[in-house]
Amino acid sequence: MFDSLFLADFPGINDVYQGSNEASLREAIAVPINDPSMAVAAMASVTRHLGFAITGSTTYEQPYSFARRMTTLDHLTGGRVGWNIVTSATASAARNLGLEQQVAHDERYAIADEFMEVVYKLWEGSWEDDAVVRDAERGVYTDPTKVHPAAHKGTYFSVPDPFLCEPSRQRTPALFQAGASSAGREFAAKHAEAVFLVDTSVNSLRRSVDATTELARTLGRSRSDLSFIAGVSVVVAPTDSEARAKFEQQLPFISVEGTLARQSSLMQLDFGEIDIDAPLEYVETDGIRSFLERFTIADPDRTWTPRQVAEQMARSLGAITVVGSPTTVADRLEELADEAGLDGFNVYDNLPLRTLPDFVDLVVPELQRRGRVPTAYEADTLRGNVTGRGARLGDGHVGASFRATQRLGLEENARS
Amino acid sequence: MFDSLFLADFPGINDVYQGSNEASLREAIAVPINDPSMAVAAMASVTRHLGFAITGSTTYEQPYSFARRMTTLDHLTGGRVGWNIVTSATASAARNLGLEQQVAHDERYAIADEFMEVVYKLWEGSWEDDAVVRDAERGVYTDPTKVHPAAHKGTYFSVPDPFLCEPSRQRTPALFQAGASSAGREFAAKHAEAVFLVDTSVNSLRRSVDATTELARTLGRSRSDLSFIAGVSVVVAPTDSEARAKFEQQLPFISVEGTLARQSSLMQLDFGEIDIDAPLEYVETDGIRSFLERFTIADPDRTWTPRQVAEQMARSLGAITVVGSPTTVADRLEELADEAGLDGFNVYDNLPLRTLPDFVDLVVPELQRRGRVPTAYEADTLRGNVTGRGARLGDGHVGASFRATQRLGLEENARS
Numbered sequence: 001m002f003d004s005l006f007l008a009d010f011p012g013i014n015d016v017y018q019g020s021n022e023a024s025l026r027e028a029i030a031v032p033i034n035d036p037s038m039a040v041a042a043m044a045s046v047t048r049h050l051g052f053a054i055t056g057s058t059t060y061e062q063p064y065s066f067a068r069r070m071t072t073l074d075h076l077t078g079g080r081v082g083w084n085i086v087t088s089a090t091a092s093a094a095r096n097l098g099l100e101q102q103v104a105h106d107e108r109y110a111i112a113d114e115f116m117e118v119v120y121k122l123w124e125g126s127w128e129d130d131a132v133v134r135d136a137e138r139g140v141y142t143d144p145t146k147v148h149p150a151a152h153k154g155t156y157f158s159v160p161d162p163f164l165c166e167p168s169r170q171r172t173p174a175l176f177q178a179g180a181s182s183a184g185r186e187f188a189a190k191h192a193e194a195v196f197l198v199d200t201s202v203n204s205l206r207r208s209v210d211a212t213t214e215l216a217r218t219l220g221r222s223r224s225d226l227s228f229i230a231g232v233s234v235v236v237a238p239t240d241s242e243a244r245a246k247f248e249q250q251l252p253f254i255s256v257e258g259t260l261a262r263q264s265s266l267m268q269l270d271f272g273e274i275d276i277d278a279p280l281e282y283v284e285t286d287g288i289r290s291f292l293e294r295f296t297i298a299d300p301d302r303t304w305t306p307r308q309v310a311e312q313m314a315r316s317l318g319a320i321t322v323v324g325s326p327t328t329v330a331d332r333l334e335e336l337a338d339e340a341g342l343d344g345f346n347v348y349d350n351l352p353l354r355t356l357p358d359f360v361d362l363v364v365p366e367l368q369r370r371g372r373v374p375t376a377y378e379a380d381t382l383r384g385n386v387t388g389r390g391a392r393l394g395d396g397h398v399g400a401s402f403r404a405t406q407r408l409g410l411e412e413n414a415r416s
Numbered sequence: 417m418f419d420s421l422f423l424a425d426f427p428g429i430n431d432v433y434q435g436s437n438e439a440s441l442r443e444a445i446a447v448p449i450n451d452p453s454m455a456v457a458a459m460a461s462v463t464r465h466l467g468f469a470i471t472g473s474t475t476y477e478q479p480y481s482f483a484r485r486m487t488t489l490d491h492l493t494g495g496r497v498g499w500n501i502v503t504s505a506t507a508s509a510a511r512n513l514g515l516e517q518q519v520a521h522d523e524r525y526a527i528a529d530e531f532m533e534v535v536y537k538l539w540e541g542s543w544e545d546d547a548v549v550r551d552a553e554r555g556v557y558t559d560p561t562k563v564h565p566a567a568h569k570g571t572y573f574s575v576p577d578p579f580l581c582e583p584s585r586q587r588t589p590a591l592f593q594a595g596a597s598s599a600g601r602e603f604a605a606k607h608a609e610a611v612f613l614v615d616t617s618v619n620s621l622r623r624s625v626d627a628t629t630e631l632a633r634t635l636g637r638s639r640s641d642l643s644f645i646a647g648v649s650v651v652v653a654p655t656d657s658e659a660r661a662k663f664e665q666q667l668p669f670i671s672v673e674g675t676l677a678r679q680s681s682l683m684q685l686d687f688g689e690i691d692i693d694a695p696l697e698y699v700e701t702d703g704i705r706s707f708l709e710r711f712t713i714a715d716p717d718r719t720w721t722p723r724q725v726a727e728q729m730a731r732s733l734g735a736i737t738v739v740g741s742p743t744t745v746a747d748r749l750e751e752l753a754d755e756a757g758l759d760g761f762n763v764y765d766n767l768p769l770r771t772l773p774d775f776v777d778l779v780v781p782e783l784q785r786r787g788r789v790p791t792a793y794e795a796d797t798l799r800g801n802v803t804g805r806g807a808r809l810g811d812g813h814v815g816a817s818f819r820a821t822q823r824l825g826l827e828e829n830a831r832s
Contacts, residue, residue, distance in 0.1 A: 011481060013577050021560065021578065028557035032548075032582035034488035035481075041458035042492065060481070064512040065427060065451075072450035076458065096480040096566075096575045132448075139671060141444035144437065150512075159512045161429050162437065166448035255555060 001364060001373050003385040004051035004082055005043070006176075006196075006346055007036035011060055012093030014265035017257075018272035021092075024265070027258035037069060044077040051382030053082035053176050058115035059108050060088060060097045064159050067122040070173050071165040079169025079381035079391050084176040085191065087112045087184075090265060109183040114154045116191055120402040121150040123172040124393065126163035128404045142166075148404050172393050174383040180208070189215035190398055194227040194386050196346055198319050201297050205230055205320075205340035221396065227343040227386055230336070231319035234347055234355070236362045240324045247315075247323045250351065254314040256307055263313070267291065276306040319348065326366040333363075334372060417780060417789050419801040420467035420498055421459070422592075422612075422762060423452035427476055428509030430681035433673075434688035437508075440681070443674035453485060460493040467798030469498035469592050474531035475524050476504060476513045480575050483538040486589050487581040495585025495797035495807050500592040501607065503528045503600075506681060525599040530570045532607055536818040537566040539588040540809065542579035544820045558582075564820050588809050590799040596624070605631035606814055610643040610802050612762055614735050617713050621646055621736075621756035637812065643759040643802055646752065647735035650763055650771070652778045656740045663731075663739045666767065670730040672723055679729070683707065692722040735764065746782040753788075 010030040015021035024031050040052045052073070056066060074081045087108035088094075094103065103111065131146035152159040177192035179185060188195050189212050199205050209228045216226055235250065237243040260271040267287060274283050280296070283289040283306060292309045295318075296302070315321060322332045336342060349355050367373040378384060381391040393399045426446040431437035440447050456468045468489070472482060490497045503524035504510075510519065519527065547562035568575040593608035595601060604611050605628050615621050625644045632642055651666065653659040676687040683703060690699050696712070699705040699722060708725045711734075712718070731737060738748045752758060765771050783789040794800060797807040809815045 011484075011580070013580060015577070021563075025558040025560040025563050025578075026556050031580055032558070033580050034491060035485045037454070038457050038485065038488040038492060041454050041456075042461045045458045045461065060478075062476075062513045065476070068427075069451045069454065072454040075450060076454060092577050096577050097478050098573070140442050142441040142448070144441040147437075147441050157514070161431070161508050161512050162441075164427070164429060164447055164449050 001368070001375070001377070002050060002347075003344070004053045004174075004382055006053045006084065007040075007055065008084075009033070009036050009055035009057075009086075010090060010093075010265075011057060011088065012090035012096060014090070014261055015092055016268055016270050017261035017264035019270065023257050023261040027255055027261070029258050029262045030265075037073060040073050040081065041076045044073075044080060047080075049080070049377040049380060049385070051080040051082055051174065051385065052077065053084050053174070053382070055084040055086055057086050057088040057093070058112040059103055060093055060099075061115075063115050063118035063122070063157055064164075067119045068164050071123065071163075071168045074168035074170050074173055075165075079383070081170070082174035082176050082194075082382050082386070084178065084196070085112065085116075085187075086178070087187075091268060092265075105181070106183050109179075109187055111156050112187060113190075114156050116399070117154065117402070118150065118152050118157050118159050120172065120399040121152055122159070122163040123167070124399050125402040125404050126150055127165075127167050129167070132166050146404075170381055170383050170391050170393075172399050174381075174386050175399075185212050186215055188212055188226075189221070190219055192226060193383065193393075193397070194229055194343075196229055196231065197342075198231040200294050200316070200318070200320060202320075202336055202339045204294075205336070205342065209341045219398075225394065225396065228341065229344040229346050230340065230342050232333070232336070232345045232347055233316045233319055233321040233350060234329055234359055234363065235321070235323045235350075236326060236329050236358050238325060238362070240328055243324045243328070251315065253351075254311060256310040256314065259310045259314040260306075263291070263310075263318075271306070274306055276310065278305060280304045280306060280309065326362045329363050330366040330370060330372075333367070334370065337372075417784070417791070417793070418466060418763075419760070420469045420590075420798055422469045422500065423456075423471065424500075425449070425452050425471035425473075426506060426509075426681075427473060427504065428506035428512060430506070430677055431508055432684055432686050433677035433680035435686065439673050439677035443671055443677070445674050445678045446681075453489060456489050456497065457492045460489075460496060463496075465496070465793040465796060465801070467496040467498055467590065467801065468493065469500050469590070469798070471500040471502055473502050473504040473509070474528040475519055476509055476515075477531075479531050479534040479538070479573055480580075483535045484580050487539065487579075487584045487587075490584035490586050490589055491581075495799070497586070498590035498592050498610075498798050498802070500594065500612070501528065501532075501603075502594070503603075507684060508681075521597065522599050525595075525603055527572050528603060529606075530572050532815070533570065533818070534566065534568050534573050534575050536588065536815040537568055538575070538579040539583070540815050541818040541820050542566055543581075543583050545583070548582050562820075586797055586799050586807050588815050590797075590802055591815075601628050602631055604628055604642075605637070606635055608642060609799065609809075609813070610645055610759075612645055612647065613758075614647040616710050616732070616734070616736060618736075618752055618755045620710075621752070621758065625757045635814075641810065641812065644757065645760040645762050646756065646758050648749070648752070648761045648763055649732045649735055649737040649766060650745055650775055650779065651737070651739045651766075652742060652745050652774050654741060654778070656744055659740045659744070667731070669767075670727060672726040672730065675726045675730040676722075679707070679726075679734075687722070690722055692726065694721060696720045696722060696725065742778045742782040745779050746786060746788075749779075749783070750786065750788060 013021050013031050014024040014029050017023050037054050126148050128146040132142050133140055147162045149162050150159045175193045177188040178196035179187055197205055197208050213223050235243055235247040237246050264271045269287050295309045295312045296304045322329050347359055368375055429437045429447050430440040430445050433439050453470050542564050544562040548558050563578045565578050566575045591609045593604040594612035595603055613621055613624050629639050651659050651663045653662050680687045685703050711725045711728045712720045738745050763775055784791055
């Protein structure tokens with residue numbers, strides 16, 4: 001009953017930690033990494049309802065070709081594709097993909113906003129619903145009068161022509177976003193249908209939900225227009241003590257260095273420059289210290305070293321960790337959902353082919369008994385299952401304003 | 417026993433004919449068109465030997481991300497991916513993908529040549545064969561000393577970092593090329609392992625084979641380093657008269673306008689400007705007249721009009737057409753192969769789900785009886801089946817000179 005499989009992506013190599021890619025290569029921290037979109041067609045052919053959310057960067061893609069790739073996948077999956085919109089912070093990606101240097105953070109969001117305008121024009125605005133007629137008798141596939149040019153000429157992109165694809169089931173893929181910065185949150189409030197949250201406490205999650213919801217309201221959207229989904233690390237076994245023992249068995253897999261290498265790249269700050277065995281207060285880089293402090297909430301009065309924080313982070317992949325029997329886990333997830341106002345969880349696949357099967361076998365039935373997880377899919381598109389609504393973008397969504405009918409309507413209004 | 421399914425691609429819309437995209441949209445001339453690479457993983461999961469050759473443009477892609485997509489597919493197919501290298505001539509693609517205008521023809525080949533250098537560095541040079549150690553005991557996935565930066569800084573591309581992917585079965589996908597211009601032929605002579613030819617006469621095919629082979633020899637390659645594959649249109653039925661009747665039945669599907677729209681975009685010359693019912697000699701645009709004259713060889717003494725030539729072209733998709741019983745077709749294909757010096761054919765799928773099954777049921781068994789088509793696959797990679805050699809690029813191929821071992825060897829030589 002998972003709505004979606006989420007596939008992360010990092011189009012560059014993590015090489016900020018100690019100014020080198022050595023730690024990333026040695027411990028396989030997001031390298032090697034294949035293109036996540038390529039496997040979706042194969043997975044779609046052996047599944048019926050599962051959606052696939054793929055990370056795609058608005059900083060390194062051309063909207064014209066990116067939109068075609070997503071539409072192709074939406075056709076191949078019958079409407080089960082989602083897009084995790086990222087603006088990417090990896091300097092390595094920038095320098096290998098034709099950019100002289102990494103684009104500044106806030107400009108990345110300006111580019112992202114224009115990128116969205118282009119893809120909405122392609123996905124929603126270009127081909128009318130009845131453009132494709134498939135009239136073999138007359139030899140007509142498409143009615144050209146119902147296919148409109150994107151006619152986009154902006155600051156960052158120029159896309160004059162119509163979209164290359166016939167519209168797919170969802171047209172615009174289900175839109176996911178995870179930005180936690182101020183600009184990221186504004187972007188999510190405007191564009192996202194589902195927001196990924198990663199944090200260490202229920203209070204922080206609640207604050208994120210409230211802040212993004214409030215921003216969305218100022219843009220005319222309501223709480224029910226967004227789904228909030230929090231990352232969670234789950235270790236489950238038939239009993240609490242067995243679950244704790246299982247968690248202990250997983251600890252040797254934790255790598256402090258790997259965690260620091262990964263975090264260095266995500267934040268583009270070198271965690272290799274700090275003394276990881278001195279108390280946290282001695283960390284001089286503000287961004288690093290304040291980040292590490294977030295993970296001390298389990299015991300804020302104790303003196304932590306960066307190494308101890310990193311161990312804590314590694315255990316949870318930076319998110320809330322729940323360890324226990326099916327009822328313990330279900331209790332905690334219900335509590336988290338209710339207290340933070342969440343719509344769902346992104347369950348981390350800590351041990352591939354072990355963590356998720358455990359969750360499916362033990363936790364899902366318990367949540368179904370409690371009426372928290374449905375026993376049948378509500379819809380056969382990803383958007384339908386995530387939003388509980390139709391296959392297409394809601395009429396109030398910013399992307400819907402680019403629909404051909406609406407644009408033509410506006411033109412007629414302007415004429416009259 | 418097909419080696420490969422060839423998937424063409426046109427990343428822009430055909431809008432040269434009559435200065436409009438109307439004819440292309442109406443008759444579905446390469447629009448709508450989905451991204452061909454996305455379906456390969458799904459097809460790979462239900463096939464064991466069939467290869468997949470995908471068109472990819474060196475003008476509109478970034479080599480760093482393109483190389484990753486191809487390697488991902490080579491992993492997912494177990495070494496059955498080929499790349500039809502094109503430089504693309506579509507103005508529409510250029511203007512929608514961030515280029516101010518279409519890049520001039522010969523500069524496109526200069527870009528293509530540097531693009532190849534970059535992807536060879538990534539595919540062949542970056543990860544040594546024993547870089548990945550997967551040592552769970554020591555927590556080491558990759559030995560970082562065996563992963564080398566591409567360190568490419570050229571005129572068109574800058575790719576300083578190592579490749580993001582672990583090497584796949586073939587490393588470099590099997591390399592196909594179809595350029596017929598002088599620059600295209602030079603490019604093929606240097607890089608291609610298989611050359612697609614499209615022409616209307618055995619003599620023209622022979623001249624292309626000879627010219628490219630001769631060019632390849634000047635670069636130190638031999639005839640056996642290249643496979644020549646000609647496009648062919650086949651209509652087959654149990655008897656010659658049934659095949660001719662079948663061909664006649666297909667003629668109503670022919671569209672003169674669609675053919676002219678397609679050819680206008682391929683050549684970036686507007687065939688809509690000529691009078692298609694006046695004799696060919698009145699066509700003023702040299703490029704268009706000389707192109708059309710190639711299709712009059714069936715009856716060069718007759719007076720042809722552009723419309724009649726277009727009908728001729730549409731019947732054959734611009735290639736040699738063979739109509740007849742299995743023995744007639746096999747005779748003609750053997751004759752073509754021997755007289756033009758071909759290694760294989762690219763059989764056009766004129767009527768999807770009908771043309772190829774006919775060919776498989778009727779022609780393949782006849783060619784197998786004659787020992788012209790094998791009865792079992794020689795290899796389980798595309799390169800193995802196309803070249804009759806190993807899964808990896810041959811040592812004499814230009815791409816092999818970028819291998820880490822060879823580059824390190826050269827460095828040691830330089831030092832000594």
